[in-house]
Amino acid sequence: MKYKIVIKPGKFFITGLFLLSVITNIHAQNKIWLADPLEPVFPDSNNLALYNNKYELDFPAGTVADVHVVLQIPAGENIAVNAFYKNKILPLACWNHLIDVPVEQNTGIDSRTEQYLNKTNPFVIRRAPFRIYEVIQPLKTNTLAVKNNYTALRLSVPASLLPASGIQKIKIVISTKQGSLQGEFIVKRYAAKLPLLKDSRFFFTNWFRLSEIEKQHHVVRWTNEWYKVLDKYAALMASARQNAITIPGELIYLRDRHIALDENNMINYINLFRKYGFKFFESPHLMGRGKNDDWGDPQLKLVLTEARYETVEAKNQIDTIVRLIKNFTAKYKLTSNWLQHISDEPTRKQAKCYKAVVGQVKSIYPEIQIMEATNDRDSLTGAVDIWCPLINDFQENENFFRQRQMHHEKILVYTCLIPGGPWLNRLLDQERLRQVYFGWGAAHYNTSGFLHWGLNQYYANPWEQTVVHHPAPGAGVNNFLPAGDTHIIYPGEDGPLSSVRLEAHRIGIEDYELLTNLKEINKVLAAELINKLFRSYTDYTNSVREYRQVKRKLLQALQ
Secondary structure (H helix, E strand, O other): OOOOEEEEOOEEEEOOHHHHHHHHHHHHHOOEEEEOOOOOOOOOOOOOOOOOOEEEEEEEEOOOEEEEEEEOOOOOOEEEEEEEEOOEEOOHHHEEEEEEEEEOOOEOOOOOEHHHHOOOOOOOOOOOOEEEEEEEEEOOOOEEEOOOOOEEEEEEEOHHHOOOOEEEEEEEEEEEOOEEEEEEEEEEEEEEEOOOHHHOOOEEEEOOOHHHHHHHHOOOOOOHHHHHHHHHHHHHHHHOOOOEEEOOHHHEEEEOOEEEEOHHHHHHHHHHHHOOOOOEEEEOOOEEOOOOOOOOOOOOEEOOOOOEOOOHHHHHHHHHHHHHHHHHHHHOOOHHHEEEOOOOOOOHHHHHHHHHHHHHHHHHOOOOEEEEEEOOOHHHOOOOOEEEEEHHHHHHOHHHHHHHHHOOOEEEEEEOOOOOOOOOOOOOOOOOHHHHHHHHHHHHHOOOEEEEOOOEOOOOOOOOOOOEEOOOOOOOOOOEEOOOOOEOOEEOOOOEEEEHHHHHHHHHHHHHHHHHHHHHHOHHHHHHHHHHHEEEOOEEOOOHHHHHHHHHHHHHHOO
């Protein structure tokens, strides 16, 4: 076969063996790519056609500047990584190694995993099983051994190391035994500012499990070492713009037939989070469906004693608990920061009982705000101050929630093992843009924030298993929680590790703050920009490139 060169006005075409040779040589030399942190990266194979060794990203003032460095270097080799800004080396703390985790099953078309309904979900980024880079692990040394076909690093430059605005160039150097690979990360910083966490307008909570913190880090509750570890978790949550935290249920306890509140540990716990800017504290659920998790029983049971609410005993105990909370919050000036849960996901079956409990609570503490993840609507009207429906429930019943907003009630949304398919969620086999768009969805719908049940609710080793069997009583053999539903952080040797998903969620919350600022000066433009990317929780733009283009316009509008 011969090659030929075809010349046309303004164009130069090369065909045949010569073209094949050129392409082969280019790919043989191009072993470093700077990739958008919102694009998935896999250890075995990637489509990196959009990327090369130079990448520019736009950021508001005050936030970290992130980029992914993807390398194709033979397994077994050792590499050294460095980054330079104005000829000065950036601290090692800017470098992270991305660690891959497995995805054993794909998310279901409706919920859970595909096994649940035995239907294929076309709205996933890759067919399971596969592995994906997910965990953000800080480098302890600037050298590491290559293990996979593709190695992924994350360069995260804090705002304190760069000017507040303007274009800055960061040189990336990867040293190998064959020589060095170089890249250029161009950071374009805009003057648009983000509020401090204590002033954030987006409510963000991730429920978490203290017992897992203690198990993973070998600490005992309420000890000095325990508080040191918890401080690291609080710092990570705050960096992701989480500003609400749940109160451990044991701080309101029963001893010798008397109910008491552990004031010392409660205020120490709260102050640890307040130090980082947390401003909402979620009191434990007063009621539940009992140890048997009976969804069909109309009577709720007191979590502390299992007493059915219809009994005098339960009503007296509620009275005691609420008065203890009222006195505590008044003493420490927490009245406007305290949120009270009554019973998680109340149904129409339990609505009458639920409203009776709320009535009693409000008769004692009128100012207290009732916040609930809800599975029902009309039957709970008048009993909830802060509604938290699933995103599909909200979208399908938007008129109802608009009416509640007219009564000065707030709306959050949440996701869990539901919904699947094209709906936004935080699962490992979905686009990272879906996490970003929780902020855009809140800006579009004028809702107040987001709740998720799984910060670190591990039911297996999260490094080795991300799809777990549903732990609920009576769950069938095909009932699995989808990949990553139980957690969005990982246990490291010295503390918690963030994830690509959590950082994408943080970017979306920052976008919400920027969009809120733009609404205050130009509502029409804000609506136009939102509509370019997000129309509903199932209708949004999947292109990271388009997202970045609109994000640039947003930042420019706030200059």
